[in-house]
Amino acid sequence: MDNRAGEMAVFVRVVEAGSFSEAARLLHMTPSTVSKLVARIEERLGVRLVERSTRALTLTAEGQFYYERSRDLLGRIEDTEQQLTQGGAEPEGLVRINSSVSFGTAGIEPLLPAFFQRYPKITLDLSLSDEVVDLYLERADVAFRVGRLADSNLMARKIGTTRRRIVGAPAYLARAGTPVQPEDLAAHNCLGFNFRRANPVWPMRESGRIVERMLTGSLLANNAETLRRAALSGLGLVRVADYHLRDHIARGELVEVLADSALVEEDEIHAVYKGAAHMPVRLRAFLDFFVPRLQRFLNP
Numbered sequence: 001m002d003n004r005a006g007e008m009a010v011f012v013r014v015v016e017a018g019s020f021s022e023a024a025r026l027l028h029m030t031p032s033t034v035s036k037l038v039a040r041i042e043e044r045l046g047v048r049l050v051e052r053s054t055r056a057l058t059l060t061a062e063g064q065f066y067y068e069r070s071r072d073l074l075g076r077i078e079d080t081e082q083q084l085t086q087g088g089a090e091p092e093g094l095v096r097i098n099s100s101v102s103f104g105t106a107g108i109e110p111l112l113p114a115f116f117q118r119y120p121k122i123t124l125d126l127s128l129s130d131e132v133v134d135l136y137l138e139r140a141d142v143a144f145r146v147g148r149l150a151d152s153n154l155m156a157r158k159i160g161t162t163r164r165r166i167v168g169a170p171a172y173l174a175r176a177g178t179p180v181q182p183e184d185l186a187a188h189n190c191l192g193f194n195f196r197r198a199n200p201v202w203p204m205r206e207s208g209r210i211v212e213r214m215l216t217g218s219l220l221a222n223n224a225e226t227l228r229r230a231a232l233s234g235l236g237l238v239r240v241a242d243y244h245l246r247d248h249i250a251r252g253e254l255v256e257v258l259a260d261s262a263l264v265e266e267d268e269i270h271a272v273y274k275g276a277a278h279m280p281v282r283l284r285a286f287l288d289f290f291v292p293r294l295q296r297f298l299n300p
Contacts, residue, residue: 005077008070010037011049015067019057041066068274075280091282092121098143101223102244103269104128107297108144108290115289122282130195130223141283142273144294146241157291159269160298162241166202166262167254171234179237182261185215189236191227194220202239204261241267243298269298 010027014034017023024031042049049063059067075093099108104126112124127140144159168176172189179185182204190202192215201214217236221227224240231238231254239262248254271291273283 005074007037007041009074010034011041012067012070012074014038014050014057015059015063072274072280090121091119091285093280093282094123094125095142095282095286096125096127096140097286098127098129098140100130100144100146101128101225102130102228102241103144103146105225106244107294111290111293115286118289119282119285122285124286128223130193141280142271142287144269144271146267146269148268155274156270156272157287159271159291159294161266161268162243162298163266164239164262165242165245165249165256166237166239166258167231167245167249167256168237169232169234169253170255172231172236173255173257175234176236178255179257182258185237185258190215190217191219191221191230191236191238192217193222193224193227195222202262204258269294 010023010029013027014020014023017026020034020038021031023029024034027034038050045062045066047062048060049066051058051060097108105128108126115124116122146162168178168188176188177184179188185202185204219227219230219235221230224238224244227238227240228244228248230236232248237257245254245256249256271287271294273279273287
């Protein structure tokens with residue numbers, strides 16, 4: 001009897017467990033049985049799915065493709081049966097999310113209690129990083145991305161736009177002075193990002209043209225949350241997203257500087273995800289809950 005779905009389930013468990021032995025333990029099978037089953041899949045497909053070694057299990061390109069499609073197919077089977085056998089019962093299962101640190105802490109985390117109250121059977125796997133991740137390589141279901149989207153086969157739902165502001169704490173400005181023109185930044189401790197795509201410049205308007213001011217500072221960080229806290233502590237000036245700063249500005253804990261000179265850059269924020277035709281119920285529930293609330297968060 002053809003049992004490709006069962007074989008796919010074993011293969012997915014091997015990939016996610018990271019080894020044949022751990023997958024065998026979870027599946028209550030012997031490691032040799034699991035290994036032979038994966039070998040049988042490879043023989044039937046005529047491609048190698050897994051590079052085997054004593055230290056690690058690594059997927060080939062074909063193995064990665066087979067894993068992604070198998071996981072999606074098994075998820076659709078699970079959702080279909082759940083809807084039929086439970087009469088449209090509430091969504092359940094795992095949703096993997098990736099977001100920048102600042103958007104995750106300021107926008108997503110405050111919504112978690114209400115989400116879990118609404119969907120108690122859904123588990124969220126939330127990873128925060130200011131590096132742009134590959135949804136396929138990181139096995140993420142949805143990512144919140146800031147900035148222009150690259151062309152891809154991913155689906156996207158627009159959350160809104162945000163702009164960046166230059167701010168410092170009152171204590172820092174009292175000590176170092178308040179910059180009144182772009183060239184004053186050369187005398188200030190300008191804190192920035194250290195990831196590869198970041199440039200050590202802040203674009204400014206000077207005499208009717210745009211000039212990229214090279215900056216130096218005592219701290220480089222891989223996320224805006226660290227820079228926000230550093231600014232609040234009086235360490236220096238930072239240039240980060242408005243949504244991360246507006247409450248501090250309203251309370252007087254941070255002061256915006258060079259508002260007339262700083263280039264206003266509108267960064268779009270999207271939720272991107274893989275495919276829409278057969279979206280798992282749990283992912284649709286996540287998006288339908290978070291997207292409108294995050295839209296209101298960006299535009300209060």
